[in-house]
Amino acid sequence: MVDTEKYESWGPEELAEYLKVSAGLGQYYEMIVNHNISGKVAGRLTDNDLVQMIPVIGDRLLFQEAIESLQKIHRQKQRQEVIWNGEEMLFVSCCDRACGTCCGCCPADPSTYSLTHSHLTIKTVKTWRCGPIRCCCGHEYFVDNVDLTHVTSVDVQSKAPPFCQLVFCCGRTMEKVEIKTQVEGDKIITLEKDEGIYSFSKKILNQIEEAQQMERD
Numbered sequence: 704m705v706d707t708e709k710y711e712s713w714g715p716e717e718l719a720e721y722l723k724v725s726a727g728l729g730q731y732y733e734m735i736v737n738h739n740i741s742g743k744v745a746g747r748l749t750d751n752d753l754v755q756m757i758p759v760i761g762d763r764l765l766f767q768e769a770i771e772s773l774q775k776i777h778r779q780k781q782r783q784e785v786i787w788n789g790e791e792m793l794f795v796s797c798c799d800r801a802c803g804t805c806c807g808c809c810p811a812d813p814s815t816y817s818l819t820h821s822h823l824t825i826k827t828v829k830t831w832r833c834g835p836i837r838c839c840c841g842h843e844y845f846v847d848n849v850d851l852t853h854v855t856s857v858d859v860q861s862k863a864p865p866f867c868q869l870v871f872c873c874g875r876t877m878e879k880v881e882i883k884t885q886v887e888g889d890k891i892i893t894l895e896k897d898e899g900i901y902s903f904s905k906k907i908l909n910q911i912e913e914a915q916q917m918e919r920d
């Protein structure tokens with residue numbers, strides 16, 4: 704079975720074979736190979752190029768439809784691709800964790816984050832526990848999918864641990880990322896600075912710009 708999601712890696716023979724089978728354009732097999740039309744360049748052909756290569760209007764339309772279908776599949780796959788995963792930072796030091804979890808007797812369940820080319824997913828889990836032991840039922844989770852085309856700004860605020868915790872308890876700096884949206888309200892993501900906060904900020908800003916550019920196009 705042909706993997707259409709990777710059509711851009713096809714050579715001319717693979718593209719010609721696909722068009723032969725899927726669109727009935729086998730008569731253009733040699734033309735595609737001779738002109739070295741690979742999957743990567745097929746979508747860049749202009750109307751003038753196609754008129755010279757495929758004189759029959761009906762066949763030309765079939766060719767365009769087949770390539771547009773491949774591009775649509777590729778874009779859909781790309782939009783779903785996860786490019787970053789992260790976990791909520793709840794405590795700035797081991798002392799802070801001990802106090803917040805009663806020395807581990809009441810563990811905390813951090814939220815998890817996932818960034819794709821089109822959405823930021825925030826998953827919040829509410830777990831029922833008996834002390835440190837998770838109950839086998841009664842769990843709840845909430846998934847918030849933030850559409851990047853609705854994001855208006857991304858701000859980062861740094862929160863350093865108290866001096867004593869920094870010196871004696873291996874304190875870590877916490878970064879709060881505030882994401883403002885047009886229709887979904889403000890979202891707060893809390894991460895550890897040393898775990899690539901700047902990388903995340905750069906990635907989400909790039910994806911916001913890309914998603915909004917695609918929306919305008």
